[in-house]
Amino acid sequence: MSAASPMILLVGRGFTPGSAFFERLRRHACACAVARSLEETRAAVRAREFDLVLSEMGLPDGSAFPLLGLLEGTPATLFFCVGVHESCWWLPALERGRRTWGQAALRPLEFARALAALLCADALHSANVALEADSGNVLAMPSPEIPQPKPQRIETEIPQARKSSA
Numbered sequence: 001m002s003a004a005s006p007m008i009l010l011v012g013r014g015f016t017p018g019s020a021f022f023e024r025l026r027r028h029a030c031a032c033a034v035a036r037s038l039e040e041t042r043a044a045v046r047a048r049e050f051d052l053v054l055s056e057m058g059l060p061d062g063s064a065f066p067l068l069g070l071l072e073g074t075p076a077t078l079f080f081c082v083g084v085h086e087s088c089w090w091l092p093a094l095e096r097g098r099r100t101w102g103q104a105a106l107r108p109l110e111f112a113r114a115l116a117a118l119l120c121a122d123a124l125h126s127a128n129v130a131l132e133a134d135s136g137n138v139l140a141m142p143s144p145e146i147p148q149p150k151p152q153r154i155e156t157e158i159p160q161a162r163k164s165s166a
Contacts, residue, residue, distance in 0.1 A: 006119055009044055011035045011064060012056030012081070030119065037061045045070055052118060053078045057091075073097045077118060079111070090114075 008030050015022060015034055025032050033050075035041040038061050044050075053071060055064040057080045064080060071078050071094055078094040082105075089105035106114055 006051040007031045009050045009053045057082045
């Protein structure tokens with residue numbers, strides 16, 4: 001990771017300029033670019049080198065899994081973000097261009113700590129630890145609108161047996 005100003009690519013519809021996640025990275029001297037789809041990501045990677053790529057797993061034009069092949073052998077570190085209930089898991093995919101796919105997923109607080117270590121930013125780590133008291137979901141997945149399932153009606157009446165006339 002470059003010491004001066006790490007270049008980060010945020011991939012997915014939930015990563016938007018102005019979001020808390022995006023602005024937190026910017027406040028800590030990270031240069032951030034955003035791509036909403038796999039196609040935009042390919043164009044961004046062809047145009048410049050990134051230190052860190054954080055991607056939602058599901059993109060509008062398909063799975064983000066092809067980013068593994070696209071970034072393998074580059075200096076980039078890649079994490080995929082997968083929504084789980086009201087939180088997320090961060091899946092390590094590449095570390096400085098080498099595959100780490102299959103390592104344990106990180107919860108948001110674990111990811112916040114890993115991100116702080118990657119960026120070598122004590123200020124970022126301090127900010128994340130301070131936020132720990134507010135929420136266990138410190139660096140949660142960006143939240144596009146996800147429809148909640150409608151509750152199903154369950155019949156609670158038990159039919160009564162008829163009395164026999166015998």
